[in-house]
Amino acid sequence: MSEIQARAAAPDTASDQVPLRALARSRPVVVAPASTVRATLQRIAEAGGDVAIVADPTSGLPLGLIRLPEMLSLIDESGGLDGPVAAAMLGAPLTIAADAPAHRARVMMAKRGVAHVLLTEPDGRLFGLVGQADLLGPRVAGAEALIGAINAARDLAAMTAAADAVRRRAAELLRSGMAVEPLCQWLSGLNDLIGMRTIELIEDEYDLPPVPWCWMVFGSEGRMEQTFATDQDNGLLFVPSAPERTEEVRQAFLPFARAVNEALHHCGFERCRGGIMAGNAACCLSAEEWQGRFAAWLRVPQPQALLNGTIFFDFRPLYGNDEPVDRLRAWLAAEAPGHDRFFRALAEQALAVAPPLGWGGRLRSDRNREHPRTIDLKVRGARLFTDAARLWALREGVWATGTADRLRAVAAARRWGGADTAAEIEAFHLVQRFRFERQLQTRDPEAANRVAPSALNELRRMMLKEALRQARRLQLRLRQEHGL
Known part of the structure; x- marks a missing residue:
């Protein structure tokens, strides 16, 4: 199953790796270069938008973008509505492959300071248009x-x-x-x-x-x-x-x-x-x-x-x-x-690191001499999720690279229970939060991902234990799949 098919079940997600094709909600207004400003304005009004794409009528290749401010400027300069819309279009508009992830478009739009990006097929033909309203880009939170x-x-x-x-x-x-x-x-x-x-x-x-x-x-x-x-x-x-x-x-x-x-x-x-x-x-x-x-x-x-x-x-x-x-x-x-041998080797590698849980589900610290009685939540926490998600994503031909996105896409492809997947993703993000918080507490790079269970209050210990239990369940599924 392709990444697009795998993500079709949840096109409304704010994920950075949802394909742009899934975010193009409606067909944009497309006009020929010789179209008049009057006709273009009328078509934009009928569509309820504020932008049109200027494309070659023969090849379908996009030539430019025209927005209401440019058209109003053209009216002011020419004094009429019958001039060609190509006279005010923005040439060489920002384009990106329709199957590219949303993250790539967000970054490109922020860098170029533009409000829209054109989506194209592999042969260069126009597929659609997405704007800032479709993308929850990095232009938030200050x-x-x-x-x-x-x-x-x-x-x-x-x-x-x-x-x-x-x-x-x-x-x-x-x-x-x-x-x-x-x-x-x-x-x-x-x-x-x-x-x-x-x-x-x-x-x-x-x-x-x-x-x-x-x-x-x-x-x-x-x-x-x-x-x-x-x-x-x-x-x-x-x-x-x-x-x-x-x-x-x-x-x-x-x-x-x-x-x-x-x-x-x-x-x-x-x-x-x-x-x-x-x-x-x-x-x-x-x-x-x-x-x-x-x-x-x-x-x-x-x-x-x-x-x-x-x-x-x-x-x-x-x-x-x-x-x-x-x-x-x-x-x-x-x-x-x-490549079955490859996936078995990946599974063996992933299972070589076990969740740091001992008898009765107690948190078990590492035997690290420099930082005794601590747990490395990068190696023995986050990695447990990333390794399994990577394996399953490669097995299913999923394009996504993020752990949460991989788990979502694989769950859709394999029809796994949504509640189980949501719990795994929540557990992964909890481990990541512990890592973030620890990194703000120390400048020692060797201790940046290490958490001391004794330093956690009862509630936080319970939360970390449950997150690691989710990792154990995830690994059990991986073990059963490969007979390990």
Whole structure:
């Protein structure tokens, strides 16, 4: 089942990963370039809207966008209603693939400062239109000034200041009681803008190869689940003009990618300890090489390779030409479901980490020497949900990368009970809230995800226990599926 089909049951969700196609509620007004302002105004009035799309009448390709303010301006200048509407249209309107996730449109609209985005089919033909009324974008909770500061940044110092302001505001929202899922969506949208603007600033300093390329993000950033203590997980995909030029193109991109990694580190996104960064040659690959890497994991699922590589399966495009990345995702969604050995290896890996619950459901702390009597809620909490959701999503060919969205899409595809899925998602978000709160209490990166059960009051211990019981039930289902 496709992601669109899987999400069709809940098109009203505010999820960041619902396909845009599901949000295009009605057919927009479409007019030819030669249409008069009078005729266009009449059609907009009949439709009850405030915007029309100007498209080529033969090919159906969108040419521009015309809104009521532009038409009124045209009337004032020309003194009549019979001029061509093309004279006032906004040329080269913002377009995006109809099957792209809502998050991508939200970020693009915030960055460009536009109110509408056109949705297109793979062949470029118009599908529809979505606006800010359809998208609950990051322009909420005091984000307007933050977006302005990010977009206006002209150097790394300004970019760093903007990133710090975003984290401070996110902390305020958490303390005020904002739910974890919308907070992650809000923070991810602004972090994406920070990353995009940082790449733009660095890109201006380099003469990059004239080939399609895209900056990709993995792990928590790819899942749009970044917390306050997060490091970089990114890569670069490029499409060389010929296979024999792959290494030449890679070497041309690497200095630029390393500079971006350093700039992001300066902005508060720590370098990845495992080296999963675009400035590493192993993460700066051609589209063919990326596909080959995923194919190798699917065909020969070596345990250690999978352990190091699972976060790559959370990839999504951030900056550049997203079409090659979308093609890679489409290939993976179609190819992965048939590889049973791969899924058994993923299940074994996921089940290797058990919920920290002992006899009688008591919370069981880690045996960590530096931080005794604590639980790592990233490794032994959130990961229990993300690993299972990733496996099921790949098995069902689901495009979504976020844990909650994956669980929803898989539940729809497999007709699982809605109440059980809702409980799993609620448990995951509760674990995430514990992590957020802990990260605001310490500057020690080694303790950022560690919670001491003894420091929790009775109610919070009970809540954490129930969340981990949900993880145990989720793992039991995974164990039964694979006979483990």
